[in-house]
Amino acid sequence: MELTIDNIRLRKPQPEDAAALAKAANNKKVARNLRDGFPSPYKLQDAKEFIQKCIDENLTNFSIFHNDVFCGLIGLTITQDACLTRVEMGYWLGEAHWGKGIATKAVRLVSEYGLKQLGHEKIVAVVLEYNPGSMRVLEKAGYTFKGYTKETGSKHGVPHDEYHYEITS
Numbered sequence: 678m679e680l681t682i683d684n685i686r687l688r689k690p691q692p693e694d695a696a697a698l699a700k701a702a703n704n705k706k707v708a709r710n711l712r713d714g715f716p717s718p719y720k721l722q723d724a725k726e727f728i729q730k731c732i733d734e735n736l737t738n739f740s741i742f743h744n745d746v747f748c749g750l751i752g753l754t755i756t757q758d759a760c761l762t763r764v765e766m767g768y769w770l771g772e773a774h775w776g777k778g779i780a781t782k783a784v785r786l787v788s789e790y791g792l793k794q795l796g797h798e799k800i801v802a803v804v805l806e807y808n809p810g811s812m813r814v815l816e817k818a819g820y821t822f823k824g825y826t827k828e829t830g831s832k833h834g835v836p837h838d839e840y841h842y843e844i845t846s
């Protein structure tokens with residue numbers, strides 16, 4: 678299954694993506710905006726394990742290709758408890774691919790897929806306070822800013838405000 682728009686193509690991560698994934702991910706400027714679970718440094722083995730988990734668990738993650746070049750990852754994380762299903766958008770691009778409108782198009786594609794094809798009623802996204810680029814991506818992709826929560830996020834033990842966004846079907 679592939680999602681495409683213009684020169685952007687998304688497909689499920691495959692073992693052959695591992696080297697390009699590790700190379701793009703092994704960058705502190707990428708890791709600083711993501712949760713602490715994102716490895717930094719990011720090794721080839723981390724990429725292999727991540728891709729295998731995506732395959733084994735059929736996760737809703739996609740490798741992003743721009744003009745057929747691997748440039749990053751995007752996906753929906755679904756968490757469920759007794760009374761709530763939470764669907765969260767996440768994405769990152771290798772630094773060489775920033776500033777070309779790629780994330781905005783990828784977020785639009787996966788949001789539409791999640792809402793229309795998978796039937797989710799709402800997708801949320803959470804951004805650390807110091808990441809205006811990601812906030813702008815979400816706004817351009819049709820997400821609504823819902824407010825911020827004081828110091829509910831943290832990076833390497835330092836608390837940060839989190840900015841909450843959502844899009845609904």
Ligand SMILES: CC(C)(COP(=O)(O)OP(=O)(O)OC[C@H]1O[C@@H](n2cnc3c(N)ncnc32)[C@H](O)[C@@H]1OP(=O)(O)O)[C@@H](O)C(=O)NCCC(=O)NCCS
Pocket residue numbers: 706707708710711768769770771774775776777778779780781782803804805808809810811813814817
């Ligand atoms: C944040 C990130 C996804 C943006 O991706 P991108 O493809 O460069 O974004 P786009 O080119 O689609 O840009 C969308 C808008 O954001 C703006 N933008 C991008 N980076 C920005 C920055 N650092 N500061 C302010 N605005 C920024 C762009 O100017 C554009 O707005 P405009 O059309 O009004 O000019 C990318 O920088 C990245 O992967 N960073 C590291 C990981 C990360 O932050 N992931 C998101 C975690 S919530």
